[in-house]
Amino acid sequence: MDQLKNLIESIITRVNVNLHEFVDVGPHLRTIVSQENLSSFYAFYGLTPTHPLHFKFSESCLSGTYFLGKCEVTRSVLYKSDIRGDELKRKGDVVKFEDMELKLYNDEFIAIRDSFLIKTLVHNKSHDPENLEKFAIRNTVALHWANIHGAPMDGCFLEPFATVDLTSAHNCAFGTHSYVQAGELSHTYVEPGRIWVKAEGAFEFDYKFPREILDKYVKYEPGKPPTGKMLDYVEERKADFIPIYSSVTQETQLNVPGSASLSPYAVVKGNCSVDENVLVCQRAYLEEASLGQGANAQENCYIVHSRLDGMNVTAHGGKIIHAHCGPNCFVGFNAFVHGTPENPVQVGKGCIIMPHTIIDADEPLEIPDGTLVWGFVGSKADLERNSIAISRLKEFSGETTFGDMSFSGSGKAFVDAFAHRIQHILEENGAYFESGDNGIGHAQQNNEMSFNIVQPYPDGPLKGLYPTVEISPAHLDMF
Amino acid sequence: MDQLKNLIESIITRVNVNLHEFVDVGPHLRTIVSQENLSSFYAFYGLTPTHPLHFKFSESCLSGTYFLGKCEVTRSVLYKSDIRGDELKRKGDVVKFEDMELKLYNDEFIAIRDSFLIKTLVHNKSHDPENLEKFAIRNTVALHWANIHGAPMDGCFLEPFATVDLTSAHNCAFGTHSYVQAGELSHTYVEPGRIWVKAEGAFEFDYKFPREILDKYVKYEPGKPPTGKMLDYVEERKADFIPIYSSVTQETQLNVPGSASLSPYAVVKGNCSVDENVLVCQRAYLEEASLGQGANAQENCYIVHSRLDGMNVTAHGGKIIHAHCGPNCFVGFNAFVHGTPENPVQVGKGCIIMPHTIIDADEPLEIPDGTLVWGFVGSKADLERNSIAISRLKEFSGETTFGDMSFSGSGKAFVDAFAHRIQHILEENGAYFESGDNGIGHAQQNNEMSFNIVQPYPDGPLKGLYPTVEISPAHLDMF
Missing domain, CATH: 2.160.10.10 (Hexapeptide repeat proteins)
Structure with a gap:
């Protein structure tokens, strides 16, 4: 040594x-x-x-x-x-x-x-x-x-x-x-x-x-x-990776469409499904997870007892547990969206869960369509404080606080930058792939x-x- | 392609x-x-x-x-x-x-x-x-x-x-x-x-x-x-290698002494044992095999329902089945020593089974100590024809035939060359290892x-x- x-x-x-x-x-x-x-x-x-x-x-x-x-x-x-x-x-x-x-x-x-x-x-x-x-x-x-x-x-x-x-x-x-x-x-x-x-x-x-x-x-x-x-x-689920790293090649029971890719170094447990143009990276963890068309799970993502409706981005380290995400949701880096069977989390269409957001539901939570969420959210009251309708933010310009967050500048520029970025990530991941080289991205290129x-x-x-x-x-x- | x-x-x-x-x-x-x-x-x-x-x-x-x-x-x-x-x-x-x-x-x-x-x-x-x-x-x-x-x-x-x-x-x-x-x-x-x-x-x-x-x-x-x-x-036993190649690391149930090495890419089936200074290479196949001190099994060797008493060399591709080899036997490249439960093969101390020899016993065979065997041997009569006491060959000089083999020159030079070679192989394999660098060879060096x-x-x-x-x-x- x-x-x-x-x-x-x-x-x-x-x-x-x-x-x-x-x-x-x-x-x-x-x-x-x-x-x-x-x-x-x-x-x-x-x-x-x-x-x-x-x-x-x-x-x-x-x-x-x-x-x-x-x-x-x-x-x-x-x-x-x-x-x-x-x-x-x-x-x-x-x-x-x-x-x-x-x-x-x-x-x-x-x-x-x-x-x-x-x-x-x-x-x-x-x-x-x-x-x-x-x-x-x-x-x-x-x-x-x-x-x-x-x-x-x-x-x-x-x-x-x-x-x-x-x-x-x-x-x-x-x-x-x-x-x-x-x-x-x-x-x-x-x-x-x-x-x-x-x-x-x-x-x-x-x-x-x-x-x-x-x-x-x-x-x-x-x-x-x-x-x-x-x-x-994460630690409690670590052992599930051991058989994966012990084998040179993996067989999956999952039916993976030709336009999607599931890394052999990802864990798949229970009843899971992946749709067309889905990308599941190495070290992702799926359990009772359903990933709709163009959805993705990057490295160190945990999608557990959850459904992503389609065109969802789950950035590196994002965790979604006992949650349902409507279409076009974005869950940022290292975000922890933690529902339970009693207190599930419902994320509406087109929501943005900011990077590093911690949602740990003490009661059932429903995040309305088109909401931006940040910081810590344990209850409906927290959600009220640490979220804003994207349409409302878009109209804001100046300097203020929203809940515990301070914001200055153009809300529109902020929202547009995010929208542009999410669009770009979906493109890179191959979420819009049709055929040939048309929209080809990671989901298709990692296939072989x-x-x-x-x-x-x-x-x-x-x-x-x-x-x-x-x-x-x-x-x-x-x- | x-x-x-x-x-x-x-x-x-x-x-x-x-x-x-x-x-x-x-x-x-x-x-x-x-x-x-x-x-x-x-x-x-x-x-x-x-x-x-x-x-x-x-x-x-x-x-x-x-x-x-x-x-x-x-x-x-x-x-x-x-x-x-x-x-x-x-x-x-x-x-x-x-x-x-x-x-x-x-x-x-x-x-x-x-x-x-x-x-x-x-x-x-x-x-x-x-x-x-x-x-x-x-x-x-x-x-x-x-x-x-x-x-x-x-x-x-x-x-x-x-x-x-x-x-x-x-x-x-x-x-x-x-x-x-x-x-x-x-x-x-x-x-x-x-x-x-x-x-x-x-x-x-x-x-x-x-x-x-x-x-x-x-x-x-x-x-x-x-x-x-x-x-x-060989083909009938091919499937036994599949799990070995599918895993990155292997665990063996076999008790391998610190001075011996068993390749993780070898098959071990049934009740096997390996003694001190034993070398088992990748792609070797052991089943109900016992390898005595300093014995070895090279690539593509099959040692099945057999016992090697010690200091035995089994050269690349040698196969020993339902046989007992006394100490210091040499079984050459691609030799096929094929006994059955009914017709086992007994190879005496210090025998040399020439490379490519095919022994396929139709009756129980006993090869006396210090015998050189070559060619095809199915019966006692074949063995009589295609073998010679090493001591007798050593005394021969000139040109003659022994059974179906023709020989010319010095029997002593031939026997000495073989003896020297076997000695060298045992040394290279680490059969004489004692401690430290003393006699170190493949068996010890392949260990880690x-x-x-x-x-x-x-x-x-x-x-x-x-x-x-x-x-x-x-x-x-x-x-």
């Missing part, structure tokens, strides 16, 4: 150079995952006929991590993370910046270096016009169930359940269960439970979970895995995927480290 | 340039394995703390093939083969040639190029002093259960069950179930069923199976998988092995081809 220990110390030093104003990441990292666990799991990467392919791993531990698309990992520890390079920009793509048009010389790739990611999702692409071909994550630490989404990182620390979305970040710390979408950030500390969406000159949305509520659902003490009700929910498995050195001083591996395409025109 | 088809045609052309005097390999290869099978199985390579590591695969199909040690594969189809680079020479090793001493500049590696190998074992190292650092297999076709053992090949064709052992071969064809150990061969056709051991200026052993007997046990018609009693035996899995493109024009993969060691002193 000596070399693995040395690698971890090396990462700590690199990250601390960036973050010394906020935190020493050493006490956070040294004990949080046992060396035994870091050496016990294989890494796996998806191979399809359609995704650009280039993996290069060196001097790293990749325990339990999944890769797709073009990725390079150097001197890093990735533990049970998902590095999804299926929305990266491609050679020849044109990016607009102000009045300039920039053309990509090469396919973009994800480059992770001197970083430690635990159960973290990395997805989307870099939105930094200064770095078009490289989605870089450098000198960065992300803990359990963090999301790094279209967010290049340089010297950052994400506590458990933190999401950084479409934001280039440099020397920032993101507290537990915080959500940020702010374009660009540097030398900023985002407090635990803060939900912050800001478009410079257009709008700003700000909410902060009360500390005692946050602690009940997700609580983090340095160096220990997080605890709380959301964690318990094989998985390659990389294991660490089983013993000796390199135990837990992976050999240097490079994988590139077979030549198409070699013969 | 287009590219896979093109690859096969490209190999056919290359091999035919070498072999046009003997054979057109096209009709042999085009239909022998379905394109579907070539695209269905993963390749796997072993990773340990002790074996030198470097794999480079390109423009190839590796369906179901196992790799260990340093290997390069280019423009080749390897189907369910074993490429075992654990006895390759290492940097700094000194090879003697006549009165010269040659020191290796680099680790030796196996280089396979423009070749098509089916269920073939490649093992040992090049004995060609002109190519010390490269064990090359080029423009070569080998069919089911062939063995390429310490035998660099350039433009060769091996029919099913053929073994080329410690022989550099150039433009040669080896018939079904032929065995050759001849140092160097070129432009030679070895007839089916010929067992030929020759050491220039020392001795020559020559036997040929009667055609009708050979056909009963292994019969080959161009372009079709081989048939016959030996094949039936993890397996990496490479899958082919699942669809599209590259279906069945593997991506370009390069795997090299993690740096030991990076931090």
Whole structure:
């Protein structure tokens, strides 16, 4: 294990150079995952006929991590993370910046270096016009169930359940269960439970979970895995993944239409159904779940005793339990929509459940069509306070508070940005696929995927480290 | 599938340039394995703390093939083969040639190029002093259960069950179930069923199976998988391997001593036992088998309802069924020692069952201690004819026939060469291991092995081809 220990110390030093104003990441990292666990799991990467392919791993531990698309990992520890390079920009793509048009010389790739990611999702692409071909994550630490989404990182620390979305970040710390979408950030500390969406000159949305509520659902003490009700929910279902990871190939009992895809690394329990153009990603969990046409369940989503009517987006880490979602609902990153058989949750058509929202129903809840919901909702009274009709928000302009959330700027710009984004996600996921290349997206492209498995050195001083591996395409025109 | 088809045609052309005097390999290869099978199985390579590591695969199909040690594969189809680079020479090793001493500049590696190998074992190292650092297999076709053992090949064709052992071969064809150990061969056709051991200026052993007997046990018609009693035996047990290949990791019920190794890719059925220093390789099959101290079962060995008393070598493809082997027995490549409950086979202490020997007992057979057996043995009368006391052979010098075998040269040189070889195999396998590095060999070094899995493109024009993969060691002193 000596070399693995040395690698971890090396990462700590690199990250601390960036973050010394906020935190020493050493006490956070040294004990949080046992060396035994870091050496016990294989890494796996998806191979399809359609995704650009280039993996290069060196001097790293990749325990339990999944890769797709073009990725390079150097001197890093990735533990049970998902590095999804299926929305990266491609050679020849044109990016607009102000009045300039920039053309990509090469396919973009994800480059992770001197970083430690635990159960973290990395997805989307870099939105930094200064770095078009490289989605870089450098000198960065992300803990359990963090999301790094279209967010290049340089010297950052994400506590458990933190999401950084479409934001280039440099020397920032993101507290537990915080959500940020702010374009660009540097030398900023985002407090635990803060939900912050800001478009410079257009709008700003700000909410902060009360500390005692946050602690009940997700609580983090340095160096220990997080605890709380959301964690318990996940931990209780962990064993269902074991048979899946033990097999090289899976058979499913589920009838999956040709236009849909169900990852063999997803759990399917009880009576489930998936309709045309549905996407179910690796590490999703379905139990007594019905997914209507064009609906999706991303990584770390739990859809349990629930029905999605169609064209529903469930973003990475979204959990929907004993709930019924009408068509075109959006449930954001790490949202926890937790009904029970006695207190089910009804989400109306076209609702937006903001990222990180915690709905934990103490009584049956009905969310009217076209509602935006945020923050903590346990009762009808909470719902009243922490929600607004989207049509009403759209008409607002200025500065105010809605319930516990403060808002400034143009409601219309905020709503339009969301609507546009949801539309884009549905397109990317292949929800509108008809035939041929018409509307093709992840649901169709993940359909034919094989998985390659990389294991660490089983013993000796390199135990837990992976050999240097490079994988590139077979030549198409070699013969 | 287009590219896979093109690859096969490209190999056919290359091999035919070498072999046009003997054979057109096209009709042999085009239909022998379905394109579907070539695209269905993963390749796997072993990773340990002790074996030198470097794999480079390109423009190839590796369906179901196992790799260990340093290997390069280019423009080749390897189907369910074993490429075992654990006895390759290492940097700094000194090879003697006549009165010269040659020191290796680099680790030796196996280089396979423009070749098509089916269920073939490649093992040992090049004995060609002109190519010390490269064990090359080029423009070569080998069919089911062939063995390429310490035998660099350039433009060769091996029919099913053929073994080329410690022989550099150039433009040669080896018939079904032929065995050759001849140092160097070129432009030679070895007839089916010929067992030929020759050491220039020392001795020559020559036997040929009667055609009708050979056909009963292994019969080959161009372009079709081989048939016959030996094949039936293997085919009937094929399904037992399926669960093994479906799992990433195996648990065994067997109590394996710390000094022994049992590959997770071996079948263990019924009541089996393995003693100290035992080596059981991938694709070995044990059923009601007892392996005494230092015994081994190599690739494609079947040890069924049998007992090996200790220090037994069962070479690649050897099958021992309803038999009891006394200590220090040697059962050669592809030998078929087939007793039944009614007609068991008793092999005495220190016997040598020559490679490719077929013992198919019609009556109970007892082979006395210290006997050399060859060819076909169905009855006591056959055994009388096709065996000799090793002590008697050792005293012979000249030219004669023993039963159906012709022998010339020094019996002592022949016996000594065999004894020396068996000793060497036991050492390599770790049969004499005591503690620390004392006598360490494969049995101990394979003990801690993890397996990496490479899958082919699942669809599209590259279906069945593997991506370009390069795997090299993690740096030991990076931090």
